[in-house]
Amino acid sequence: MPNNELVQDLGLDDYKYGFVDDEAHVFRTTPGLNENVVREISKHKEEPEWMLNFRLKALRIYEAKPMPEWGGDLSALQGTLDDIYFYVKPQDQMERSWDDVPENIKTTFERLGIPEAEQKALAGVGAQYESEMVYHSLKEEWASQGVIFDSIEDGLKNHPEIFREHFATVVPAADNKFAAMNSAVWSGGSFVYVPKGVHLQTPLQAYFRVNQERMGQFERTLIILEEGAQAHYIEGCTAPVYSTDSFHSGVIEIVLKRDSRFRYTTIQNWSNNMYNLVTQRALVAENATMEWLDGNLGSKLTMKYPSCYLQGEGAHGSIMSIAYAADGQHQDTGGKVVHAAPNTTSSIISKSISKGDGRSTYRGLCKVYDGAVNSRSNVECDALLINDTSRTDTYPYIEVDEKRATVGHEATVSKVGDEQLFYLKSRGLTEEEAMALIVRGFIEPIAKELPLEYAVELNRLIELEMEGSVG
Amino acid sequence: MTNTYIFDVNNLCAKVIQEDVDILKGVSLQLRAGEIHAIMGPNGSGKSTLAKVLVGHPAYEVTSGDVTCRGTSILDMEPDERALAGLFLAFQYPVEIPGVSIANFLRTALQARLGPDEELDLFDFQDELMDRMKMLDMEPSFAERSVNDGFSGGEKKRNEILQMAVLRPTVALMDETDSGLDIDALQIVAHGINTLRQEDPEMTILLITHYQRLLDHIQPDVVHVMVDGRLVRSGGPELALELEDQGYAEWKCRHSGT
Numbered sequence: 001m002p003n004n005e006l007v008q009d010l011g012l013d014d015y016k017y018g019f020v021d022d023e024a025h026v027f028r029t030t031p032g033l034n035e036n037v038v039r040e041i042s043k044h045k046e047e048p049e050w051m052l053n054f055r056l057k058a059l060r061i062y063e064a065k066p067m068p069e070w071g072g073d074l075s076a077l078q079g080t081l082d083d084i085y086f087y088v089k090p091q092d093q094m095e096r097s098w099d100d101v102p103e104n105i106k107t108t109f110e111r112l113g114i115p116e117a118e119q120k121a122l123a124g125v126g127a128q129y130e131s132e133m134v135y136h137s138l139k140e141e142w143a144s145q146g147v148i149f150d151s152i153e154d155g156l157k158n159h160p161e162i163f164r165e166h167f168a169t170v171v172p173a174a175d176n177k178f179a180a181m182n183s184a185v186w187s188g189g190s191f192v193y194v195p196k197g198v199h200l201q202t203p204l205q206a207y208f209r210v211n212q213e214r215m216g217q218f219e220r221t222l223i224i225l226e227e228g229a230q231a232h233y234i235e236g237c238t239a240p241v242y243s244t245d246s247f248h249s250g251v252i253e254i255v256l257k258r259d260s261r262f263r264y265t266t267i268q269n270w271s272n273n274m275y276n277l278v279t280q281r282a283l284v285a286e287n288a289t290m291e292w293l294d295g296n297l298g299s300k301l302t303m304k305y306p307s308c309y310l311q312g313e314g315a316h317g318s319i320m321s322i323a324y325a326a327d328g329q330h331q332d333t334g335g336k337v338v339h340a341a342p343n344t345t346s347s348i349i350s351k352s353i354s355k356g357d358g359r360s361t362y363r364g365l366c367k368v369y370d371g372a373v374n375s376r377s378n379v380e381c382d383a384l385l386i387n388d389t390s391r392t393d394t395y396p397y398i399e400v401d402e403k404r405a406t407v408g409h410e411a412t413v414s415k416v417g418d419e420q421l422f423y424l425k426s427r428g429l430t431e432e433e434a435m436a437l438i439v440r441g442f443i444e445p446i447a448k449e450l451p452l453e454y455a456v457e458l459n460r461l462i463e464l465e466m467e468g469s470v471g
Numbered sequence: 472m473t474n475t476y477i478f479d480v481n482n483l484c485a486k487v488i489q490e491d492v493d494i495l496k497g498v499s500l501q502l503r504a505g506e507i508h509a510i511m512g513p514n515g516s517g518k519s520t521l522a523k524v525l526v527g528h529p530a531y532e533v534t535s536g537d538v539t540c541r542g543t544s545i546l547d548m549e550p551d552e553r554a555l556a557g558l559f560l561a562f563q564y565p566v567e568i569p570g571v572s573i574a575n576f577l578r579t580a581l582q583a584r585l586g587p588d589e590e591l592d593l594f595d596f597q598d599e600l601m602d603r604m605k606m607l608d609m610e611p612s613f614a615e616r617s618v619n620d621g622f623s624g625g626e627k628k629r630n631e632i633l634q635m636a637v638l639r640p641t642v643a644l645m646d647e648t649d650s651g652l653d654i655d656a657l658q659i660v661a662h663g664i665n666t667l668r669q670e671d672p673e674m675t676i677l678l679i680t681h682y683q684r685l686l687d688h689i690q691p692d693v694v695h696v697m698v699d700g701r702l703v704r705s706g707g708p709e710l711a712l713e714l715e716d717q718g719y720a721e722w723k724c725r726h727s728g729t
């Protein structure tokens with residue numbers, strides 16, 4: 001096989017039939033999902049028996065569950081699933097030619113001013129863009145505080161007790177079909193453990209874990225904060241991520257012990273061929289706080305509902321979600337809050353934008369159990385339609401079994417006003433500049449919570465997207 | 472021979488798009504640089520329509536006539552192009568832009584006036600903005616509020632003047648800026664306009680006003696009376712006092728049905 005050091009022109013046809021277990025280069029299973037594939041994955045990762053059994057059991061659950069009939073259009077998905085490789089050895093995932101990367105992605109990189117090396121990394125081409133130096137010094141700081149921030153595989157290997165204690169306790173394999181799939185074939189993701197009372201000032205960035213697993217199809221992340229701990233985790237990127245993978249199904253489990261505080265910020269801008277189905281959930285104990293900050297800008301179809309299960313008295317959960325759907329995209333997002341203890345509070349703020357024939361859907365659940373006395377929940381979902389063909393839907397589910405609770409829901413749908421556009425134009429802004437300003441104003445309450453780099457890139461992305469949006 | 476008028480409206484007729492009847496029925500008006508003109512008239516005379524047509528509001532269509540700014544016709548220009556050519560309208564009912572701060576909005580508008588490779592100096596901008604706000608007796612924190620969002624009528628009008636003060640237009644059209652203002656607010660607005668004129672004596676202003684009282688504070692050079700889509704009389708500042716005294720009845724009688 002011809003072989004360049006950095007960039008390998010990987011013709012997938014070459015590997016379609018059978019294993020190629022070439023130590024130096026590529027390892028991947030056959031397409032499709034079956035017991036052999038699962039066994040190979042576990043063997044390759046050298047996992048303990050219990051994990052293999054867990055995976056196999058999950059596989060059976062996956063096979064037994066039907067494809068969901070709600071949410072986005074998954075009709076084409078089964079065909080896709082029969083063709084994909086459920087496991088590719090990490091360092092081989094990313095080898096691909098720069099020539100294969102679609103023009104529009106390259107143009108976006110240019111316009112966003114992304115350095116060339118990073119462009120290649122985002123497109124999965126060539127050498128990984130690393131911030132090795134920063135990472136190492138932070139690693140030392142974390143180690144001194146007893147903080148663990150590892151790959152999920154290392155989490156299992158090096159911290160088996162903590163791992164096993166919490167793994168799959170937040171999202172069991174049987175939770176839903178794709179959680180079961182992930183449970184069977186998970187690979188890549190983060191393992192985070194913050195000890196009692198430790199307040200991390202610097203955010204943990206998935207980006208720091210300099211390996212290709214952060215872009216894995218079946219990421220599994222497990223995060224545990226002990227009593228009184230505080231941390232912020234950031235992952236994803238606003239720049240478009242090009243992947244020939246057409247399916248991404250992650251599971252993120254978060255365990256917050258009492259009095260802890262945690263924020264999970266994620267932004268995705270997957271290319272338009274991607275199905276992005278993710279289960280994200282946090283268990284929140286007494287007086288603990290969970291904040292999800294979720295930005296969905298890309299993918300063909302995303303179904304994602306970050307959740308907070310408020311299990312201890314005084315727990316608080318909030319979900320802030322921005323969704324942007326352009327031509328050919330469907331964002332089916334929102335959040336779930338479950339009040340299972342008294343004096344718990346929650347808030348969901350969802351801002352969605354639909355452009356062209358894009359469709360954005362808010363889907364949310366607010367459930368208050370009997371006994372969750374004095375719970376308060378508020379949901380605000382706002383949708384902005386840019387064009388006449390744009391579409392938005394809202395599916396709020398509100399189930400309140402406790403009389404002594406306060407639950408509120410507000411929803412607005414608006415179009416960009418002609419008077420607003422005219423007002424801005426009369427001050428010298430072009431129609432596109434005016435649109436971009438109005439759209440940025442629309443998402444401002446959530447965007448202002450984003451880390452600066454994301455906010456800046458997000459602004460630029462909106463400007464780009466608004467070009468050619470009018471008419 | 473060069474046109475000595477900075478702004479020249481020539482027999483302008485206009486109507487609402489898809490309607491049949493012209494609202495503006497042949498308005499002619501010439502402004503020299505640095506002049507202040509006032510247009511007064513009864514409700515429904517077309518005063519606000521005139522202002523909107525001049526800045527290119529998409530709801531209206533010009534059926535005949537021309538408008539030039541510094542000798543160049545502006546009727547084919549988009550509203551943003553007219554703004555860059557130096558035209559400004561202080562709206563009667565400014566619209567809200569939630570989530571966009573006044574500072575951000577003005578910075579974007581100023582940046583729009585620079586060339587593609589030029590970058591607005593943020594520190595200079597900040598200083599300028601604070602200075603202009605002080606001149607208009609506005610709290611600095613006001614700059615962080617969303618444009619017109621939750622503003623009182625007086626705050627909206629003052630915000631229009633602030634924009635004028637920052638953007639420094641060549642020709643400023645002011646559509647009933649005094650309506651809805653109490654005496655204090657009116658004085659602040661008038662003071663703002665007068666200060667801008669002192670700073671730039673070449674700034675040309677067209678005040679559209681319903682009541683004479685604004686003209687107590689801002690001395691116009693010429694006063695026009697607009698009735699039923701036309702300017703029916705022009706005169707000096709004393710004309711405004713005459714109207715105050717006698718009302719519009721005479722003009723309406725004389726010119727209705729034409």
